Amino acid sequence: MSPSGPRRAQATDPGAPPTLVVRDVTVRFAGVLALDGVDLTVRPDSVHALIGPNGAGKSTLFNVLSGVCRADSGSVTLAGRELTGCAPHRIAELGVARTFQNIVLTRGTVAQNVLLGRHVLTRGGFVATALGLPGTRREQRIHLARAREIAEFVGLGRLFDIPVDLLSYGDRKRVELARALCMEPTLLLLDEPVAGMNAAERARMAATIGRVRAALGLSILLVEHDMGLIMRIADEVTVLDFGRGIATGTPREVQRDPEVIRAYLGTGIAGASPSAAEEVGR
Numbered sequence: 001m002s003p004s005g006p007r008r009a010q011a012t013d014p015g016a017p018p019t020l021v022v023r024d025v026t027v028r029f030a031g032v033l034a035l036d037g038v039d040l041t042v043r044p045d046s047v048h049a050l051i052g053p054n055g056a057g058k059s060t061l062f063n064v065l066s067g068v069c070r071a072d073s074g075s076v077t078l079a080g081r082e083l084t085g086c087a088p089h090r091i092a093e094l095g096v097a098r099t100f101q102n103i104v105l106t107r108g109t110v111a112q113n114v115l116l117g118r119h120v121l122t123r124g125g126f127v128a129t130a131l132g133l134p135g136t137r138r139e140q141r142i143h144l145a146r147a148r149e150i151a152e153f154v155g156l157g158r159l160f161d162i163p164v165d166l167l168s169y170g171d172r173k174r175v176e177l178a179r180a181l182c183m184e185p186t187l188l189l190l191d192e193p194v195a196g197m198n199a200a201e202r203a204r205m206a207a208t209i210g211r212v213r214a215a216l217g218l219s220i221l222l223v224e225h226d227m228g229l230i231m232r233i234a235d236e237v238t239v240l241d242f243g244r245g246i247a248t249g250t251p252r253e254v255q256r257d258p259e260v261i262r263a264y265l266g267t268g269i270a271g272a273s274p275s276a277a278e279e280v281g282r
């Protein structure tokens, strides 16, 4: 990473306020209690995994954090600032970026897709940019340079001008990651970052996530079913079941937690098979 590259991690200050605090968040859909008084704290510069069986409420919580879904009660704060009730674009401006379970890319090149992440930071606005006004051209050059730098950082450098339609599945997931990083978030939400990937792609993505955390000094909250990857890269894990938080701790702690084992009965959390992620060092 060049000196002008993304922000470097500060030494974690044990007294530093948490990046994200979720308190007593409840969401109801008609008769379904999707989240039932959920608490979650993500520490600065950490990787925090959110796991749970199908229907546990993981996607709903991500939707609350990114403003797509409103909590019926409870609060969400980012570095002490209230996000509760904010619109998605405002939450993005405040520093929360997200990738999706299913790839969401527009047509065009890697560069065009990654640059979309800069829009929350574009001061000139869409109209001025489209008209190519003088100040905006300079701003655009800066954004393009930054987009290229981030693309290189996640391993897309040589693919920067290639249409995304021509990329492998793993590389398209990487474009989503680069676009999210281009927003310069303080909190990155990754929704199943290795879902659908083959072993080699999973290993590469695991290594990339580790490098992102180490180099960029941001916090990552990820939903993932791949326990091998979680064991490898997560500092802390929160487990949801039927909308309730049933455990929080290190990966080893939650893997041994009797309530977690019960929640996963038959799906094998305790004996999670090692993923390709374990083949890469951290």
Ligand SMILES: Nc1ncnc2c1ncn2[C@@H]1O[C@H](COP(=O)(O)OP(=O)(O)OP(=O)(O)O)[C@@H](O)[C@H]1O
Residues within 6 Å of the ligand: 029, 030, 032, 033, 034, 052, 053, 054, 055, 056, 057, 058, 059, 060, 061
């Ligand atoms: N828009 C909705 N309308 C009604 N019920 C919903 C809606 N979204 C989610 N639910 C319900 O809320 C509960 C939590 O769903 P959610 O998708 O958040 O779980 P999840 O942990 O992400 O599951 P998965 O691992 O299968 O993606 C489930 O019972 C689900 O059926």
